[in-house]
Amino acid sequence: MGGFQSIVFTMCDIIKKIMADPRYAVHVLWALVRGCSYALYLGVVRRNVRIRLPFKAFARVTIIGPGRVILGKNCAVAHSAFKGLTIVTLSEDATVRIGENCHLTGLTIYCCNHVELGSKSMTAVSLIQDCLFVNQSFVRTRGKHSVNECGPIAIGSNAWLSTDAIILSGSKIGADCVVSVGSVCRDMEVKPYSLAMGNPVRRGLPIANVMRMTGST
């Protein structure tokens, strides 16, 4: 029932936008065709990737690596000046799971363990990396710090990653969170409905308090 309702809502939204600007129809159709062809190609040729339809791709989608990638229904990859969605899985037991109704803009994911994005989450041009160094085999062979840290990343539903945010290994971000511009989050648990900021992020500020302080309720 919920799925049906959400589809009706999105249809209404699209129809409203088309009434406002008829060119949007062409864009959406093209994005749908492109997204579906990506999903078909990746689903048939590369069996480890599964993209649920409908999938709108306004920009380029690149999925590389032997690990498992699952995208939920009704995701959209929006326009960005620089890049589209890039997902790189570095090992065979890596899993990337992205929920329904996500808006992904210029997101880059490097995964060697487990990355989970909740439903309805929004991202700008940001980086999610669940190991410290991508070139893993290289790090393991050298130096004092021989172990490359890998921890799963979990991002709750309706979270918003802002531009240039970096999410590193072992971070858990609760539902309805906002990660602010240029902040780096590592080995942290951010509570639900809070604002994470700074490099490195120390603790999340509850958004209710922030709203009260700035006077915009």
Add this chain to the structure above:
Amino acid sequence: MRDMFAWFRGYIYRVTCRLFRQNIEIGEGLLIYKRLSIVGKGKVVLGKNCLIEGALGDSSQFVTLYTHGESAIIRIGDDVALYAARVSAKYEIIIGNDALIEQAGLLDTDFHSIDKSRKTPEGETRERCRIVVGDRVCIGARSFITRGVKIEDDVLVFPGSVVTSLIKAGSCVGGNPAKPVAC
């Protein structure tokens, strides 16, 4: 297959540099998986068995070694992996053996002074602006090394950090500005 192609590409690059670009010295066994762009008249020295890599499927990720002016020097040791690194020198940048640099920027000048005129900054000398990176150093993605920084051996720089001061041997640093963190 990809390794063979990378070896071949590295070999071609080495031979062409020896023939046409006298300011570049490249050691044996260079592997080029992604584009390597060396620009400028300064001296560039790459050691043996270096690796030039970048994320697959992203054409904006390639290695750049830029020298500004003839007196600039970039000196890179043996067995170094450059993973979409951006190195840009006006004076001198020295990288030790066995280092790993991932999508990070190293820049040893400010280019402009901070006052209104935006002229070339005064008081920048080769000794003050030199960047030295030691052996077995790993520098994470999207971090930046500013001028006059010395990083000693066995250091791990976390992704997204901005390094502005001397870092002692065997430590882990992260944040902006980079401070020692638990590893």
